[in-house]
Amino acid sequence: MTTYIVLINWTEQGIKNVRDSxxxxxxxxxxxxxxxxSFKDFxxxxGDYDMVAVCEAPDxxxxxRFGLTLAQGGNVRTRTLKAFPEKAYRELISTL
Structure with a gap:
């Protein structure tokens, strides 16, 4: 599984209905x-973002597709970052 960091902000619609969040x-x-x-953490x-999720997905x-599905609801805007765990980070750096 690949790890992703999802930075989330409510839209005007989303904050208006924040109790449904x-x-x-x-x-x-x-x-x-x-x-x-899956969600690993939420x-x-x-600060600049209202919520942060740490997710895993097969690819x-x-x-x-998940991000697009969230966007269709109109309650949040997201920025998704692909995350490399420490072991992968060390392997990448060692190849330089």
Whole structure:
């Protein structure tokens, strides 16, 4: 599985209905699960992003489809970062 960091901001619609946000998170967990992925961690954050999720998915295409599915709801905007664990980081650097 590949790890992804998802930076999330509520849209105007999403913050207007913020009380529904936990239900939407549960639905998002179900959607990614049906796609073969999962949430590893989820955080409400302060600063430039409202929330941060650490997700796993089988590949980039699955994660892209998940992001598009979230966007269709109109409640959040996301930025997704592919994350390399420390072992992969060390291997990459050692090849330089």
């Amino acid at each position: 936990p239900k939407r998170l549960d639905a998002a967990k179900k959607v990614i699960g049906e796609m073969g992925g 955080y409400l954050t302060m 980039d295409a699955v994660m892209a």
